[in-house]
Amino acid sequence: MITRYLASAKISFDPFSRGGKTARIFAALLPPDARATGMKVATVVLDRQRRAAAAPAPAGVVELVFKDGRELRLDTTRMSVADVVEEVDRHSRGLARREELAG
Amino acid sequence: MPPRLSFPPLSARIGQPTSVLSAGRSYATANYAPPNPAMAQYAPTQPPSHRAADSRKTQLHRTYLSLLRSTPLMLVFQHNNLKATEWTALRRELLMALSKLSGKGEVDEVASGIRVHVLRGAVFSAAMRVAEYYDPNGGKQHGTSEEAYEQTKKRVKHPLAPLFAGPVGVVVFPVFSPTHLKTVMDVMFPEGRAVKGMDPAAVSGLQKLVLLAARVDGHVATGKLGGGRVLDGSMVRWASGLPGFERLRGQLVGMLQSVGGAELVRALEAIPLGVVRTVDAHRKVLSGELEGEGEKKEEA
Numbered sequence: 162m163i164t165r166y167l168a169s170a171k172i173s174f175d176p177f178s179r180g181g182k183t184a185r186i187f188a189a190l191l192p193p194d195a196r197a198t199g200m201k202v203a204t205v206v207l208d209r210q211r212r213a214a215a216a217p218a219p220a221g222v223v224e225l226v227f228k229d230g231r232e233l234r235l236d237t238t239r240m241s242v243a244d245v246v247e248e249v250d251r252h253s254r255g256l257a258r259r260e261e262l263a264g
Numbered sequence: 265m266p267p268r269l270s271f272p273p274l275s276a277r278i279g280q281p282t283s284v285l286s287a288g289r290s291y292a293t294a295n296y297a298p299p300n301p302a303m304a305q306y307a308p309t310q311p312p313s314h315r316a317a318d319s320r321k322t323q324l325h326r327t328y329l330s331l332l333r334s335t336p337l338m339l340v341f342q343h344n345n346l347k348a349t350e351w352t353a354l355r356r357e358l359l360m361a362l363s364k365l366s367g368k369g370e371v372d373e374v375a376s377g378i379r380v381h382v383l384r385g386a387v388f389s390a391a392m393r394v395a396e397y398y399d400p401n402g403g404k405q406h407g408t409s410e411e412a413y414e415q416t417k418k419r420v421k422h423p424l425a426p427l428f429a430g431p432v433g434v435v436v437f438p439v440f441s442p443t444h445l446k447t448v449m450d451v452m453f454p455e456g457r458a459v460k461g462m463d464p465a466a467v468s469g470l471q472k473l474v475l476l477a478a479r480v481d482g483h484v485a486t487g488k489l490g491g492g493r494v495l496d497g498s499m500v501r502w503a504s505g506l507p508g509f510e511r512l513r514g515q516l517v518g519m520l521q522s523v524g525g526a527e528l529v530r531a532l533e534a535i536p537l538g539v540v541r542t543v544d545a546h547r548k549v550l551s552g553e554l555e556g557e558g559e560k561k562e563e564a
Contacts, residue, residue, distance in 0.1 A: 176476040177496070179426045186430040187340060188474070193345040196471055204344075204474050205433045 162190050163248045163253035177209050180238035184221030184230035187237065187245050227252060241261040270386040314410040321387055322408060328391035331381070333399070337437040337445065338479040339500065340427055341453070343382065343472060352467030354452065355380060357466045361451045362460075365443060377438030379447065385428035396422060423494045427476050440480070442506040449475075449504045453497075475500065 172188045176179035188204055195202055207220070221237040223245060231252060237245055315322045331338075346354075358380070366372035394407045395417040405411045435448055450459055451466075458467045478495040495503070506512070508538040520529050 175495075176427055177423060182426060182429050185474075189342070189344045189431050191344065193347050193350075193472075196468065202471075205477065206474060206497050208498060 163250050163257065164192055164195065164200070166253045166256045167191075167195075167200055167225055167249075169203075169226045170195075170229045171203045171205065172222075172241075173205035173207055173224075174221040174237075175207040175209065178220040180220030181207070182221070183237040183245060184223050184241050185242050186242050187223055190242070190246070206207050225249060227256065229256060271285075288447045311406045311409070313408040314413045315408065321384075324384055325391050326407055328383070328388045329395055331434075332392060332395040332479075333440065335436045335537060336481055337440045339435040339448070339453075340424070340476045340478065341433055341435070342474045342476055343431050343433050344474070345431075346469050346472050350465050350472075353463040353465035354473075357462055357564045358448065358451050365447060374437070374439055374441050374444050377436075378444060379436045380433060382431075382433040382437060383428065383434050385430065386398055388432075389422070389425055389428040390416070391422065392422060392428075421464065424477060432476070441508065443502060443508045445500075446504040449501065455501065467538050 170188075170191065174188075175185040176185065188202075191200070191202060207218070218238050219236040219238045223233075225233040225235075225236055225237045227233070233248065233252065235245055235248060315325075357377075362372070362378060365375060391407070394412050398407065398412045400414050420424035437444065437450070439447075451462075452470055452473055454470070458470060475497045477497065478500045480493045480495055483534050507515075517529055520526070
């Protein structure tokens with residue numbers, strides 16, 4: 162996954178639900194020096210009871226902000242990790258091409 | 265039992281040159297008993313395993329099963345790409361924080377038993393199914409037996425099962441002790457900012473740790489084998505905020521005395537005193553008898 166163009170990532174998931182798995186594993190795809198290189202990473206563990214009370218709340222959400230300001234919010238409950246990576250890379254590749262042409 | 269080496273019949277061998285070596289060989293064949301094929305599958309120190317006994321997965325399964333059976337409290341966490349230096353720094357900080365709980369020169373048995381393990385998720389969840397569903401259902405054989413495998417291979421939904429995908433680890437406690445739990449929580453999963461004065465490598469490491477859940481009880485010592493309960497992060501935090509057992513007992517006694525339950529306290533205290541007196545009296549009687557017997561023997 163291309164993580165160079167990510168400015169911030171907020172990952173919230175319910176650990177006890179299968180739907181939360183994708184968001185949780187997405188958190189493990191960020192590189193080890195993500196925080197050191199200025200990316201803002203926030204991981205939120207959703208409360209089991211509270212999520213059950215608010216019934217339609219998704220089990221996993223990935224909220225990303227790219228360096229060009231574009232925001233991406235994905236409900237990952239029914240997505241696979243590969244799907245999420247594809248969504249993120251689609252915009253990152255565009256940014257990479259633009260950077261390459263500019264400099 | 266047929267000999268392992270096939271020899272031509274004696275009639276065919278007559279006339280052929282014989283040597284000392286062949287005589288020795290025939291002697292060895294006569295005394296040799298091939299091992300029972302069922303027994304030869306596994307090492308003599310280990311029970312027969314359904315899977316290859318020398319594979320890493322089987323050994324991990326055994327390790328995880330013994331972990332699950334022997335610990336009353338297990339914190340499950342996710343580790344997102346920690347570097348080796350961050351792991352070492354974090355473990356060092358944890359050791360130092362735990363060593364501060366006991367005085368100098370004292371050995372803290374609880375602290376020395378606290379371990380951080382990084383897991384193989386699929387193997388662990390298989391071991392957990394054995395610990396939770398095979399053991400209490402009167403599992404007659406050991407955990408890696410074919411019977412255990414057959415009974416637990418169907419995917420029974422365990423509340424912790426979705427957790428063991430991805431990079432997951434556990435912190436294992438030998439007994440439940442709120443003070444130790446609080447220390448571990450403060451070092452590894454602080455609420456808000458990390459403890460001041462920590463190694464920067466450890467701080468950057470703990471930012472990548474996410475507390476997911478905890479498994480409580482379900483070990484042999486309490487007789488609740490397989491009865492593990494699942495706590496989420498907020499409940500673990502609540503449990504770590506409890507005062508230690510000594511203080512809780514003190515509070516209970518204080519409350520009883522203030523309410524007027526002094527007699528109850530005295531009655532509860534009287535039980536161990538009575539036991540001590542009875543046992544001591546019995547010991548005196550026994551020793552008296554033994555002396556009496558000794559005298560009789562000397563007389564005889």
